[in-house]
Amino acid sequence: MTGEKFQALRHYLNFTQVEFAKELGVSLPTIGRIETGSLQVTPRVKAKLARLNYDETSFFVFYENLRRLS
Template sequence: MDGLAIQALRYERGMSQVELARAIGISQPRLSEMETGLVPVTLRVRIRVAQVFNINDEAIEMIRRVKKAEQVVF
């Protein structure tokens, strides 16, 4: 799971960065850095995001691939 997938999940669920950051136990600025790719997403954060959104790694990976494909400009 990368930051793009986390951001997509957050948007899909209508959560703000502040709300998700609180739910997973990190600061909002750190979540922002992860979503924008400035810092890597830690294993702890991956686990907590999956728990908060009640999804597994396969679903997260699918979301990441779709979002990445949407960014491709032809």
């Protein structure tokens, strides 16, 4: 998962960076580093993302629309 997609997922789920860090059990700097691409999403974070309850199809539509606006 790219930093851009990670950040888009956070926005889609309507979390601030602080809230997302708490939800995933990681530090705020970790969220920032993932979003800027200086840190890869670890398997542990991927597992926590997989536990979040969201509609993947709706997210991908959101993500594609967001990319078109950029």
